[in-house]
Each structure stands twice: as C-alpha cells, then as structure tokens.
Amino acid sequence: MTPDEAVRRLAAAGCVDPVGEVQEMARWAPQSFGGWSVPADWVRRRSLGTPLAWVSGHASFGGLDVRVAPGVYPPRPWSAELALIAASHLASSRSGGGGRMLDLCTGCGAVAALVVQRRPTAFVVGVDLDPVAAACARSNGVVTVIGDLDSPLDPAARFDVITAVAPYVPTAALANAGGVAPDVATFEPVVALDGGVDGLEVLRRVVSVASLRLLAGGWLVVEVGGEQDRVLVPALVAAGFAEVTPWHDADGDLLGIAARRQR
Numbered sequence: 122m123t124p125d126e127a128v129r130r131l132a133a134a135g136c137v138d139p140v141g142e143v144q145e146m147a148r149w150a151p152q153s154f155g156g157w158s159v160p161a162d163w164v165r166r167r168s169l170g171t172p173l174a175w176v177s178g179h180a181s182f183g184g185l186d187v188r189v190a191p192g193v194y195p196p197r198p199w200s201a202e203l204a205l206i207a208a209s210h211l212a213s214s215r216s217g218g219g220g221r222m223l224d225l226c227t228g229c230g231a232v233a234a235l236v237v238q239r240r241p242t243a244f245v246v247g248v249d250l251d252p253v254a255a256a257c258a259r260s261n262g263v264v265t266v267i268g269d270l271d272s273p274l275d276p277a278a279r280f281d282v283i284t285a286v287a288p289y290v291p292t293a294a295l296a297n298a299g300g301v302a303p304d305v306a307t308f309e310p311v312v313a314l315d316g317g318v319d320g321l322e323v324l325r326r327v328v329s330v331a332s333l334r335l336l337a338g339g340w341l342v343v344e345v346g347g348e349q350d351r352v353l354v355p356a357l358v359a360a361g362f363a364e365v366t367p368w369h370d371a372d373g374d375l376l377g378i379a380a381r382r383q384r
Contacts, residue, residue, distance in 0.1 A: 122161040134168035142173055149177040170304035182231040185238055189229045190257040194313035196231035199370060200286050203342055203377050204232045206368070207284045208239035210340040210379070219243035223278075223334060225270055225285040225327055226250075228313065230258025232284055237262065248273060250312070271330045283331045286344045288313055291320040321349060325356050332360035335382040344377045353378070 122130075124143050131139035146159040146167075163176045174180040174189035174196075183201030211220035219242030224233040227247030237245050247265040249255045258265040266273045292315050295306055301314070316323055324343060331341040341362065345353065350367045357365055362380040370376055 122164055123158055127159050127164045130164050130168055136167070142167065145173060145179075145181070146177055149179050170307055172304065172308055175308075180229075180231070183235045185231070185235050187229055187231045187234055187261050188257060190253055190260075192310060193251070193254045193257045194228045194310060196229060196286075199376050200232060200344060201235060202368065203284060203286065203344055204235040205239065206377075206379055207232070207282050207340070207342045208236045210282050210342070211236065211240045211243050220281040221279070222246075222282040222284065223248070223271070223274075223280045224263070225283065225330065226287045226313070226323070227258050227263065227265055228254050228286065230261040230263035230265060232286060233258065233263040233265075234261045236284075246274075251310075270326060271334055274334075278334065279336050280334055281336055281339045282342065283327075283335055283339070284342045285324070285327045287316070287323040287327055289316040289320045289324055289345055289349060290314045292317060294320075319349075319352060320347070321345075321353055321356075324349075324353060328353070328356050328360050328362070332362070332382065337382060339382050340379055341382065342377065342379045346375055348375070350375055350378045 127143045128139045131142055136142055143159060146163050150159050167173055167176050172195045175191045178188060180187050180189050180196055182196050183204060189195050211222060219240055222236060222243055222245045224247040227233055227249045230247050233245050233247045247258050247263045248268055250269055252267050255265045255267045290301060294301060295315055354365055357380050361383050363383045364381040365378055367378045368376055
C-alpha cells in the first residue's frame with residue numbers, strides 16, 4: 122500500500138495524526154517494502170485501533186527507539202520528560218558510581234532505557250509484574266526483574282531515584298465514554314491503566330515503597346494527571362517527602378510530580 126493510500130485509510134478511521142503514523146510505519150516496515158510502501162495489514166490493524174507500537178513493534182521515545190511487544194503498555198511521548206527529570210536527579214546522587222535508580226512498573230523499559238542513555242554509569246533496575254513486559258524491557262537493555270513493586274528486591278537495596286509510570290486512570294474513567302481514547306480502552310492492558318477509585322491506589326503503594334527504598338535526599342518521580350498531585354501530597358508528606366514539584370505540558374495539564382525524601 123502506498124503512503125498516500127495508507128494516510129487516507131487511517132484518516133478515515135479517525136487517526137489523529139495519520140501522516141506521522143504512516144511515516145512511523147514506513148520506518149519500521151520490512152526491507153522488502155523499500156520505503157515507498159507500507160504493509161497493508163499494518164494499516165488494517167491500525168485502522169481497527171491496534172496500538173501503533175504493537176503493529177510496528179517499536180516506539181520512538183525521547184529520541185530513543187524502543188521495542189514494544191504486543192500486549193505491553195506502549196510508552197507515551199510525554200513520559201520522556203519524567204525520564205529526563207530522573208536523570209537530572211541522578212547527577213547529584215549520594216551513592217556514587219553514577220547513582221542508583223529503581224524503575225517501578227517499568228513496562229517495556231522505555232523510561233529506564235532513556236535514563237541509562239543519559240546516565241550510562243548509573244545502575245538502573247526495572248521491575249514489572251508482567252513477565253512479557255519484563256522480557257520486553259530486557260530486550261531494550263534494561264536489567265529487569267519480575268514482581269509486584271519492590272517485592273523481588275533485596276531488603277537492603279537502596280536508591281537515589283525511584284521512578285514509576287504506574288496505573289493512574291480512575292476505574293470509572295475506563296468505563297465511561299470519553300474517559301480514555303476508545304482504542305486505549307479496547308486494546309491496552311487494564312492492569313497498566315486502572316489506578317482504582319481515584320487513580321492513586323498503586324501510586325500510594327509506590328510512595329510507601331519509596332519511603333523505605335530511597336536514600337535521604339533521594340527523589341521519587343512519578344506520572345500523574347488531573348489534580349492528582351494535590352490528592353497525593355498528604356501521603357507524600359506523611360511518608361517524609363518534601364519539595365513536591367509538579368510539571369505540566371504546554372497546555373498546562375499536569376504530567377507528573379517529583380518529591381524529595383527528607384528523612
């Protein structure tokens with residue numbers, strides 16, 4: 122299928138950026154397609170809502186190419202800023218050797234891989250509950266273990282930075298039309314999206330883990346949305362965190378928060 126035909130097909134299916142998606146398909150299409158066409162089956166699957174990263178097996182993330190296996194949560198472009206913030210905090214680590222970072226809910230390992238690219242001397246380990254996601258993260262060069270948050274780690278392990286793109290979509294938003302994009306609700310793994318009643322059930326657990334695993338002065342960097350920063354602050358303060366700093370996109374929408382452990 123020619124790129125023009127593919128663009129028309131995706132546009133008719135309601136894709137927001139059909140030109141960009143076709144360019145991404147052409148980038149990863151088998152060499153037999155010669156760069157001047159894209160697999161018709163890829164276009165068909167994407168037009169039905171299959172995540173683009175599952176179709177091509179790849180995603181662009183902060184200038185890094187990462188592999189994304191079918192069924193694994195596709196990394197969002199805006200999560201790259203979280204990785205860059207984490208990398209900046211590793212630069213002032215107290216543990217030496219480039220610092221130590223724990224990436225919870227690592228998924229395909231995109232955040233951890235980008236941090237490793239920016240801080241190649243750092244020790245970075247990812248954890249994910251899903252064996253398929255863990256294997257995918259390893260394929261992206263991330264040291265990854267399987268388990269629920271920090272459960273598989275040595276009890277004595279401590280870190281300078283802990284990151285998490287944990288599930289933070291309120292349960293009701295997954296069920297309501299308009300809560301999330303239809304293709305996300307239909308295809309993407311619920312376990313990677315559903316954060317409970319207020320979207321913060323897993324993140325509160327992440328805060329508890331970070332309060333134990335972070336060195337004094339270490340940083341917790343997590344993705345949140347809506348007004349979840351305000352809701353999460355009491356849990357952060359109770360766990361010994363201060364300097365809670367949110368960051369936003371160009372439209373002013375909340376993307377995440379970073380908090381420093383005081384004690």
